[in-house]
Amino acid sequence: MKEIKNNTEELLIAGAIAYISKYGYQNLSVRKFTKEINMTTGAFYKHFKDKQELYNTILKILSENFIEKLPDMSGKSSLDQLIELSQYFISQAEKNPNIITFILFTESNASYVFGSSIDSCSLRVKFLDLAKNLNHSSLSDEDFFLQIWSFIQGYLLLVKNRLAKYDPKLVERTLLQLVKEK
Template sequence: MNSTEEKIIAKAISLIQNNDYTTLSLRKITKMLGMTTGAFYKHFKDKDDLFYSMSIELSRDLAKQLSFDNIDKTTPFEKLVKISEQFCLRFETQPHLMTFLFFNPSLREITYTENNPFDFLNLIKNLISQVNHSNTTDSDFFIQIWSFIQGYSLLIKNKMTRYDAELIKITLTRLAEDKN
């Protein structure tokens, strides 16, 4: 990635920190950058391509911020709980950014695959494979965990409930229990 692409990504990320990403048009992005749409198209094929690149960058940043590699005594389950808690809290403090990162249309094709460029997703997948003691596949277990985390986060974001750390721990514990 060249420096112009990095600048475009950084500026677009700064725009969505305080605004709903659905209001972010290509015209607004290029105007804020002082560039033409033609110049934009030299770096990205369309807005979805930019959104995809932004998602990779945001995922990388989130994984770095939430990584617990330096804590040797923390179990994978404890790491998953802590990351889930932080994820929910970020929906309270950074709702536009988190909504973009996990629900923008450029992510429609993302699946539970081994090779993907999303560091945060890979961090979660790795923890889930270590925590899964049920008789379900890692991909199905991921869907169960991820559905709970995202759904609960959206309830918090929309102020339909308040954050409850104990609820996260209890729910993840129940999902992780051996169901044989």
């Protein structure tokens, strides 16, 4: 993870996260968001090469914060952890739709989150580890992960866009079916 070097960098990151949460990442311009937080574009470029470097930093922070905010799941089975993590993640689509959109649906972030590198963000690693522990199918671990993730992301998108009402029991039933399929 990129080390936060000083207060200015922290303010830029916090300001960008607040801006994305309020307006969405699609509307983030360096000039607009630095003006909103009373900073200059020069201050931004002193700390970040470009907007993508800022996005990568924010993605890593948001992913790690997401995992850290989960309730303690020690002692729970991999299946219970997967269900709880999925339910929490999907519920966030109702509460923070712009942040979830940023994490999942920006093209560059999607490749970062779902790249093949083990150095990808901790969110992908957590889901992938759980999928590996639960894979009793003929699918490869990566394909099994993608099957689970496709459901989570698809349902999350429906909830985020208010096309479906979030139902934690539906998440649980669907994941149980996916895990138990042979």
